[in-house]
Amino acid sequence: MAVDLKMPILIVDDYRTMLRIVRNLLNKIGFTDIDEATDGKDALEKLRKRTYGLVISDWNMQPMTGYELLKEVRGDAALSSLPFVMVTAESKAENVVAARQAGVNNYIIKPFSAEILKAKLKTVLGDF
Amino acid sequence: MGHADMDDLLKEFLAETREALDVLDSELVELEQRPGDPALLGSIFRIMHTIKGTCGFLGLPRLETVAHAAEDVLGRVRDGGLEVSPEVVSLVLAALDRIKELVADLGASGSEPAGSDDELTSALRVLASGEAPPVASEAPAVRPGTLYERAGGASGIDTACEIACAAFLEKVAQGDALAPDMLRLQFALAGGFAVALQKTPGIDIADVLTCLADNGWTESDIGTLRGEIGKAFASLAVNAEDVTALLGLLSREEPKPAAAPAPAAPKAGRPETAPPAERRDAAAGQAETLRVNINVLEDLMTMVSELVLTRNQLLQILRGCGDSPFGPPLQRLNQVTTELQESVMMTRMQPIGNAWGKLPRLVRDLTQELDKKIELIMLGADTELDRQILESIRDPLTHMVRNSADHGIETVGERLAAGKPEHGTIELSARHEGGHIVVQVSDNGRGLPTARIREKVVANGLATESQLETMTEQQIQQFIFRPGFSTAAAVTSVSGRGVGMDVVRSNIEKIGGIIEFQSTEGAGSRFVIKIPLTLAIVSALIVECAGERFAMPQNSVIELVRISHTSEKGLESINGRPVYRLRDRLLPLVSLAEILDLPRTDAAEEEDGPGSTYVVVSQVGAFVFGIIVDKVFDTEEIVVKPVSRTIRHIPSFSGTTILGDGRVIMILDPNGLATAVSAAPHVEATQQADGSHQVRGRDAVSMLVFQTGDGGPKAVPLSLVARLEEADLSTAEQAGARTVLQYRGGLMPLIGLDSQPAARSGKHPILVFVDGHRMLGLVVDRVIDIIEAPLDLQLAGGSRPGILGSAIIAGATTDVIDTVHYLRQSDPDWFSVETEKAFGEEDSRNVLLVEDSAFFRNLLMPMLTLAGYHVTVAEHGEAAIEICKDHGRFDIIVSDIEMPGLSGFDLARMLKSDAQMKGVPIIALSSHANPKDIERGMSAGFTDYVTKLDPKALLSVLSRVLSSDESATEIAA
């Protein structure tokens, strides 16, 4: 059990339904401390107020996109090593490459099951 | 996820999606107009994208497929591969409609209905790919029960491939060397699975393996990879049987899946979607928001209303107590209550544009359907109003706009034939006006001929010919709102404009609003809706009359005048009709007791000793009048409640309220009272026949009607008369050839209607005209009445000096006198002094006067001429444009605002956009001037704004504008 299931996770999406879905899936995996943010700006503020173990962010948001958020996070010394998983609706190599270059730890394609989410998180956080 | 949780989630998804769809509708129509706007495009793309993405989680394959197909089209547009054409927008709108249907069904039944979207999605896919649709039913969506779905869909396959590749790297010796290519391999494998399982175009999975072999991978490597892929799928809860089937796809020896023809060009799949364009940071500085259930707001509002009433009650008690220790805390409570009330009101305010969101789409669809060209202009979309009122007017507005598009605007052919521009215009505007919100829907279409309305009114038995005879055109037009105006037979005919208008009216009236209709044949129609702030809390003056109290909205009260019964200073009576002299104006007066038919009691007089009454000086538009009441109390904040249906027809009331002491009182409607002031006996008769309340006509003018010498009655606009006196002319004096009267410390020349000095005998009424220190008395035989009437000047009185023309007033042909003529007779310099100061007589200035009313043309033209201007007259806006083209330069243009056809605003805009004319100052003339109008006029390009009945003001504005124009020119030179 290398992963602390009690670690705080920030999920970011501008669609309330998606936030609930991701929260439900994380609960199913066993995570309990989940905060929500509705766009990149909101997320950034929250990230600077509390120490999170992981960010799961949507790619396509307004006004600040997940990609922009990622760049901000990586540009911030305090946050630069924060595990960051991007949620996207398609498996476009370009997107993934761009995100990888900006420092994303992994990405996950919508829709996904708890098993898939867990497998993706393992690649980022290690076994649990 | 539990079942209940799922239901809840679905509900939230539906609510959120509906909101998003509403936005999409108007954005798409906007996109058609601004096809190049990347921000707009990005926003539309994003909404579709999000719907698609969320649907997958919720198991909504139909929604997902349609959203996905639409998203692909939008993606292609965004990447520049496709132009925004009406065809594209129509098809995306069709997808949007399908999504709405599905969402509606989902909301109703909780599950997606059965059905096929193949036709729609393949049409979308043709657009997206720019080529003929591939084999049907190859939606990339997760279909329940397929191997693809059981493998976890795109996400599961991607993850499995990722895990497998990572594991493979660890196992093989040359792993490090292969690492950079692993990501590519992962994508290739995932893509290969998708091709095999979903039959999407792309590289076949078998080809991927062949490719690996070609790149030097050994059979053993490939076997290891296969093994890892199998393990990865298994770790993602894919069952053994499916894992075997999946691995089967990877064996190069096996034949390709039969139904999957390998595409010739592997790269020519769906266009790849570039990362979303960066959007402008729209929310910079955006306040944090929180969603609140509407019911909570409603409850809050109710509670605040109760709190306000209780507060009022407490304050009332406090007032009766003199000094009380409760005083200071109650004052604080008072203040906090007011602030709380304002804040709660604010939470309920929404821009009216929210009710307009669907209209661009509606007009667009009708435009295509009816083969018309229609431009929808929306002004004042940010005007805020209470959300409940907003909801109530949403449907009526939609109905009216639909009517305008459907029946009002002509086809392109008809318009061209009528000499109109091929584009018709529907203008929707909203603005606040003194505690009301005025919403207008106007079009420049064919209009609704009054003759047609008359025919139908008679045919449907709503009124008789003889009743119609007594009505003005305006009154007849209001018949379209009557139930029974449109019969079944009318529904199908072209003039089905009346269809459902009674419903529209009743919806508007339900919230205490008023709707009016104006139409000019060939030039267009206009609906004017006036909605009071029914739910609002307003400040009102409490008055008493005949022992009963009423609330008068404070915003229409200009001032209060107390009149002692012993002096009755300023109170005058003209033939039984009271007027009040307030400084230099004679105000028509109305007794509240009389309007409301209250029993006259002398209670007020008894209580107050020597009796006194009050005049509440009120203003509606530009119309100022006085209301006589017995007593005036404090102003109070009142909660406006709508009037019961049983008494809504009474124009004098706009609402009901409960006072601090718990009693119910009626709220007076200044508009209704103004109507009563202007209602001369003959007008009342027609009002009853019409039944609806009369609204002041646009050129209705208070006329003082008098008798002098032979011939019929004469009339003069009341506003031009400073005072009405009666004098014994035997006390007048002879000064040279003139008759003068000592009056207010000066000498006032007296003349008769024949322009001759008045005879010095007998007691006569005198109409006093005042201008600064100069005065003129016009001696008449008898003052008959003051009548508010729409003026329609019948004949120009060119042959008779001193007569502008004649009009039918109170059923009698009445000569309207030309005041300027008499003033000029008395003093030739009158009206010319200021203008002479401004410029020399030699270079007489050219004025273009644009005015559709014969009365005002005849009033203003001689006056302007006398003042030394060279005047050209245009009877409407279109004529003005012609004249400007033909005759070139004018020094200044004076234009009416409200004209049929091209309005003054339109005219100003057109002139300002004309290179030759744009430097010419334009003065707006209006019978009603309020700050909003003035603001609107200024933005349309008017230089200044003058009330029609104030000729002196016009002259001084003309002279000021022209001289400043001149000095500006000099400075420039």
Next chain:
Amino acid sequence: MSIVADNNLSDTTTGAADDYVTMSVGGQAFGIPVLNVRDVLGPQNITRVPLAPDEVAGSLNLRGRIVTAINMRKRLGLPADDFVAKAMAVVVEHDDEPFSLLVDEVGEVLSLPAQRREAVPATLDTRWRDVAQGIYRLDDRLLIVLGVADVLGSIRADA
């Protein structure tokens, strides 16, 4: 109590029964289905509304709601001098709007068998027939069932 509850009649009922709030107006007994009645009040402070239709006695404040009072004597064409000040008020709703019907007295609730309800006799005064939905012949008198919509629907001197 001027209206005697016909206990005998209601007790023997075996079939469906309807409950009516009974009231008297100008000596005549009327009944309104109990489900239509929101409240019954004693004499109220009523604000007269100038220019209102004759039957509209005015408005009253019922716990913060403004209720339109209908003078039932006038509505039924009966003499109505000095009536309003001492009238009882039966509060009903029509088209989402509260009304209070001013009557002389309010009696008790009667449960009357539906099958004993008779059609309105053609001989009844037209003003009454317009508002009646049926009648019951009680021991000592006739009870006219009022239709709330019939009473209120026509009071709307709209164009």
